[in-house]
Amino acid sequence: MGTEVDSSLSGASQRVSAPRRRAFADLFRATEIDARLVGMLGALVLIWIGVDLLSGGAFLTPRNLWNLSVQTASVAVMAAGMVLVIVARHIDLSVGSVLGFVGMIMGVTQAEFLPKYLGFEHPLIWVIALAVGIAVGAAIGLLHGAIVAYLGVPAFIVTLGGLLVWRGCAWWVTSGRTVAPMDDAFRRMGGGIEGAIGAGWTWVVALLALAAIAFSTLHARRRRRQVGFALRPVWAEVAVAGLAGLAVLAIVLVANSYDLPPRVAERIAAERGLVVPPQGLSIAHGLALPVLIAVGVGIVVTFLARRTRFGRYVFALGGNPEATELSGVDTKRVTVLVFVLMGVLCAIAAAISTARLNAATNAQGMLDELYVIAAAVIGGTSLGGGLGTVAGAMLGALVMQSLQSGMVLMGLDTPLQNIVVGLVLVVAVWLDRLYRSRTLKGSAG
Known part of the structure; x- marks a missing residue:
């Protein structure tokens, strides 16, 4: 009797979970995000976490x-x-x-x-x-x-x-x-x-990137409406644009968290006539030029x-x-x-x-x-x-x-x-x- 009850409960849970999986799949499909791209991002996160643990937090x-x-x-x-x-x-x-x-x-x-x-x-x-x-x-x-x-x-x-x-x-x-x-x-x-372009110019690039994300999202939606294609739900548009914006901000925060060596910062301060505070001077690297070149190449080739x-x-x-x-x-x-x-x-x-x-x-x-x-x-x-x-x-x-x-x-x-x-x-x-x-x-x- 107990076995029959357990089997009926497991069957009921499977029937409940199946619609949930389908609902999640429908939501994901509505965003029109490439599943392979998401899988690759997941693999990258796992690699980063695994290597960081194995390297003692050096990664x-x-x-x-x-x-x-x-x-x-x-x-x-x-x-x-x-x-x-x-x-x-x-x-x-x-x-x-x-x-x-x-x-x-x-x-x-x-x-x-x-x-x-x-x-x-x-x-x-x-x-x-x-x-x-x-x-x-x-x-x-x-x-x-x-x-x-x-x-x-x-x-x-x-x-x-x-x-x-x-x-x-x-x-x-x-x-x-x-x-x-x-x-x-x-x-x-x-x-x-x-x-490196420094913290200030890095934020300028970030603002331009955020503006470009917003413009491309609105422009793509307008083009779909003009040619009669099906439109993505508004929440999906906002979610995709929001994730892209968060990625941009995360990159900027990492780039601006890496400071120049103290001696280099002091030399730059002397060249610019800046006063070095007693606790030392922190000047961020910001984004590196080769990264900006690579991003520019990616945009051009994608176009x-x-x-x-x-x-x-x-x-x-x-x-x-x-x-x-x-x-x-x-x-x-x-x-x-x-x-x-x-x-x-x-x-x-x-x-x-x-x-x-x-x-x-x-x-x-x-x-x-x-x-x-x-x-x-x-x-x-x-x-x-x-x-x-x-x-x-x-x-x-x-x-x-x-x-x-x-x-x-x-x-x-x-x-x-x-x-x-x-x-x-x-x-x-x-x-x-x-x-x-x-x-x-x-x-x-």
């Missing part, structure tokens, strides 16, 4: 989180471009070597070539060096894209060859020498003391992917190449432009990396291709093409860098770190295939 500190954001920037920039490359059903294995080669070109340009004609610390040195680097990166991307599109060589082979060629060219430029130091203005792009004809062609090419070509789209030109964009972003990442190191080295960018591809795949970009988001890839870059930084804090050696990265990449691809198969079954059903 979740303003200093480490600030450095983590700077270290993530170059990979995040390249991951934004890798999304479009993979969406178009290609791959680029040469991004790390291209970064190293372009970084060496920019280093030689500003440290050895231009000073002969302009002198050291000329205000145009960093501009010319950056322009030369972007031009070289675009030319490399143009070469890769032309070989893939017009000669029919698979991108895997072309960029695998590029991985070796550009790494060798980087060594050949200086015969293996390290080039240093970089121009002072150029070095600001790498973060550090000179490459290209979502709001331009080029972006629509890229996703169409990845979804159905034959139909796209039959519809009159110049798919070869689209392929070339995708690789040119990838080359330009490699150059921007090279500038960030070279500036952060204050040197151009032959080991620069080594294995970055694995981190970039893993970031894109973890962020929801399908290796089958036609599916991917820039925001997801950049968040994936943060996940990968968090793993690497956490393993360093825990004292794990480099071989074990490589093993973990390799396993994460394999698991990410497996989860991508699992997600795609379930999505196809759901749509078929």
Whole structure:
């Protein structure tokens, strides 16, 4: 008798919990938030908490989180471009070597070539060096894209060859020498003391970001109403915008909680004529320039992917190449432009990396291709093409860098770190295939 009562109670509880689960699923669906993005955020939080516990509280500190954001920037920039490359059903294995080669070109340009004609610390040195680097990166991307599109060589082979060629060219430029130091203005792009905007300007950026969130929310709702699409509930709009705003404020608070070293703060106070109080002077770093550069790149590439004809062609090419070509789209030109964009972003990442190191080295960018591809795949970009988001890839870059930084804090050696990265990449691809198969079954059903 007792067994029958227990079974009836458990069955009743299951019947009650099922509608609750459905109600929660309906509420979540109303927000139109990508479930994979939420899962990735959850994984990132678990990684941060776990690493912080294992490292004795050394991970979740303003200093480490600030450095983590700077270290993530170059990979995040390249991951934004890798999304479009993979969406178009290609791959680029040469991004790390291209970064190293372009970084060496920019280093030689500003440290050895231009000073002969302009002198050291000329205000145009960093501009010319950056322009030369972007031009070289675009030319490399143009070469890769032309070989893939017009000669029919698979991108895997072309960029695998590029991985070796550009790494060798980087060594050949200086015969293996390290080039240093970089121009002072150029070095600001790498973060550090000179490459932070301070607390005041950080709050200005935060206010602009909050205004942009509010504007984009209202603008998107207005566009939906104009074209007759279904509108999200008002509470869902407010909730999504509110979460985005809280994320912005959290980032600002962390950036402004990391103070400059006391001696540096005193030097800055002396330069500005400030009085140092008896208890000492606290000057916050604020947001780092490489982080702002990465965010800017993410916004631009997202705009290209979502709001331009080029972006629509890229996703169409990845979804159905034959139909796209039959519809009159110049798919070869689209392929070339995708690789040119990838080359330009490699150059921007090279500038960030070279500036952060204050040197151009032959080991620069080594294995970055694995981190970039893993970031894109973890962020929801399908290796089958036609599916991917820039925001997801950049968040994936943060996940990968968090793993690497956490393993360093825990004292794990480099071989074990490589093993973990390799396993994460394999698991990410497996989860991508699992997600795609379930999505196809759901749509078929």
